[in-house]
Amino acid sequence: MQKQYDKPIPIRTREVLRYMGSRGSSDPESTDSLLMDKISHCECALQEISTPRAIWKRFPLHVAGEGTLEIGGICMESQALYKNLMGCREAFLMAATIGPGVDLLIRRASIGSITESVIYQAAGAEMIESYCDIINGNLREAVLREGLYLRPRFSPGYGDLPLTLQPEIIAVLDAEREIGLHLTRSLVMAPSKSVTAIIGITREPQKNHLKDCSTCDSTDCAFRHD
């Protein structure tokens, strides 16, 4: 269901540096102090302005054929998702956002300081990921009580799972109304720092329940987690 999250969401500075393209040397200790000051200033502003909200619903999962699934009345055709959800009988659909504030900060910074707008971009990306990890953790605990486990979350745009599913996922979750998550005509999410995902529920114990990059071909992606 819906949650308005009012605790601060941890922003891992190491990840922020990585998203900004620090190329391996993402150790806050060894980063230029001037830049670190800017980053911590931006992180504070982001904490202040963000309004994290999420919604999720649990649905039975039907396998309609090799590579074709049905969840919450939505038909999804994807080999990668099929592989991810192998053996699951249920799944969560979720949508989360840290709100429109970050977009204001990015726009604002792009006038005054392009560096800051890059930092906000990276810190916002990290914040929404971090928020999704928190939600995943809570959901994992909830299903654990039933002796169940979660597969790593999987989003439209990963592998061959098309972005064209976004309108249906958002409609089923009523995400526009519940958490203020909208789509533009070209299916870009607004606010920009938002995530929709499918999370399989399985009987098999799982090592990783957070995010699945293993099926993605973009091996040089800054956002990749291995």
Place this chain on the structure above:
Amino acid sequence: MSILDRLNHEWIFFDGGTGSVLQSMGLTPGELPETWNLTHREEVISLHLGYLNAGCTVFNTNTFGANRLRFPDNLEAIVRAAVENATEARKRAGRESDAYIALDIGPTGKLLEPLGDLPFEETVSLYKEVISIGASAGADLVLIETMNDSYEAKAAVLAAKEACDLPVFATVVFDEKGKMLTGGTPESITAMLEGLRVDALGVNCSLGPKEMLPIAERFTKCSSTPIIINPNAGIPRSVNGKTVYDVDSELFSDIAVELASLGIQGIGGCCGTTPEYIQKVRDKVSRLPFRPIERKHRTVISSFSRCVEIGPRPVIIGERINPTGKKRFKEALKTGDIDYILSQGLAQEDAGADVLDVNVGLPGIDEPSMMTQVVKSLQSVTALPLQIDTSNPEAMERALRLYNGKAMINSVNAKKESCEMVFPLVRKYGGVVVGLALDEDGIAPTAEGRIAAAKKIYAEAEKYGIPKEDIIIDGLAMTVSSDPTSANVTLETIRRVRDELGGHSILGVSNISFGLPAREILNSAFFTMAMQAGLSCAIINPNSAPMMRAFRAYLALTGKDSNFQGFIGAYAEFKKTRELYAADLAREAAAEQALKAVPSGLAGNGTGAGHGNAGNGSAADNGTAGGNEAASGNANASGAKTFAGAAKDAASRPLFEAIRRGVAGKAAEETRKALKNQAPLDVVNENLIPALDVVGKGFEQGTLFLPQLLMAAEAAQASFEVIRDAMSGSPRVLKGKVILATVKGDIHDIGKNIVKVLLENYGYEVLDLGRDVPPERIVETAIRENVPVVGLSALMTTTVVNMKETIRQLREKKPDTKIVVGGAVMTQEYADQIGADCYGKDAMTTVRFCDQVFGK
């Protein structure tokens, strides 16, 4: 009897949930409820009958999501059927004389610009279409509800006002902290909706009745318009795949009594509530004594998220967005450099402005379109309310129309012509208007005459239904140098506006000192006097330290700065700055001494070249004495140390270093110093370009990463600004023109902005077409301006097709133009596939590509 005859005279009961009731009748999740108006008429009628029999006064048509975007083919049929079903239900219930059909209007489902991609006027027209159909089908009123975004609410209200004459009610959604999704508060939304003259306003959805108590209370304190509260049946939970709410009808109606007792005028329910809930609410609330809403006489303006009340303390209105006497600003207006104009706004916000005055009038400029562009851009980056400052009626109307809030308007005067132009706009769009105390006879030389003009303005406004609290009288500060009594006359006018008229006042404070030296001294003293005389709003330069000191000191001394927070926050470091400045001066003095002692050839480096502009800081006026003292102390040591470094040492190239490390403030300062001894072009060639080269190469080699490259670019930009001022007017030598654009459908522009900053750094003129740019516009600009390089950015796989189309059109119509593409999804392979000349894999690639094309 119209609903307006009953509103504010008795309790008005609204209906409850629609979707939840229809789902219990078999509507499936994801199915559009409005289709049932045609396919399940009896069910929809029975939904209405349930609420009518429960005793509600106002019930909603099943049209929450009805608009052209969701129903491109059968919108008219759906909306007509909705009103017909409601009419039929009312007939069957025998309530034709005392129940009212509200045409229900919900959000469009799209996010408006700048957050999303739906333009404001398109939103207005989407709503107009629905409302015209509903009104002609026989609805009694328009109920705009569940609005998460004040801008969308404004579009809907304007549409209702323009499409019909029905009463308009509007309710919005808050979270538990009392914030709308886009940041609005009960106070800010009330200011805007009252400005738009809605008939009732309030809150619905998202929260249960208990959580709405504090929000309802805030409404009762700020609203002069009847208040509606329509809560959910508590917080939703999912039980066996079904949504259930945790507040039952008994508890709901008990809390409804508490809500009603706060002094609201209308109550009903939202998600999860049923006729049973409404029945119990009606039973309990109708026994309570009814209290009409009272006029609050508050003078307020608002932005999308902020409300500024005029009265409790003087309000600072930043005057810097104005071309008068500003060469650089005029240039920005002529070249359409919106970012420069915005930066003037943000600087004033940082300096403590409460409101920004916006004046973009300049001969030869299309003022209405420039005003629209600036207002639109400003409200996408700042939450400060704006003051629309223009004498051009079209510019005023267009700005007020798309302003996201209740604006301040500058200005009207007591002349008939002025009233006839301004007041209808204030009436329609809302606003607090500055009334210049002058009339057909000009500016009266006495306070008496100005007060008479003020009274005339109040009286004229009243004819348009504009209350006195929406007028602020300008007492007219006139230069004291041409008439020694003028300051006194102005101050007396201010005092009498407060004491005799019970009104608010405003002054363009700095006008007082025209023609005299050391204007800040007079301005700040006059400012203090005016505040003491009751000045409500001051149009000043908030970047001026003496003015802000006068302001903060006044607040601290008159008990308007609780715990001296504002004062301490601003000046706790005051002493420290003084000392720093003193030390600075000491170093300067020492360096100068040292300079005298060395052969003149070395002086060109600029280290010790004096500090012409250092006095700009907050310690400027009283720092001098201290500085001199310090200079005689340990100055020699530090000065000698700085200077002792040989020319090869990095410290001896402070500008180069400041840029390389990315310290913008220092870079600007060092540039000013360097310009004392070097020609502007030499400063560029010997410091800026080498520093940028070092950083650019470091980035390409992977020893520096993006933020460091950008910080250096920003420092270089700060330096360029100074050089540009120094060259005042003489045009920069540019390498060539480049178009940058994020392609159609894509609203992400950070990558493009990065490339822009770097290209400008490297001496290119960038024509930035923005984001979501159609191919035709890019082609047309490339041809018109004969641009050799076009840079395109796309973030999404879904928009790469538009990039491809843009390239196709460019190749066809402007084949000699080279194309570089970049963005998150772009790869070399992709770039080749869509026929680009270059794949800009990172920020520097595009710069290098342009250097290659332009042969630099």
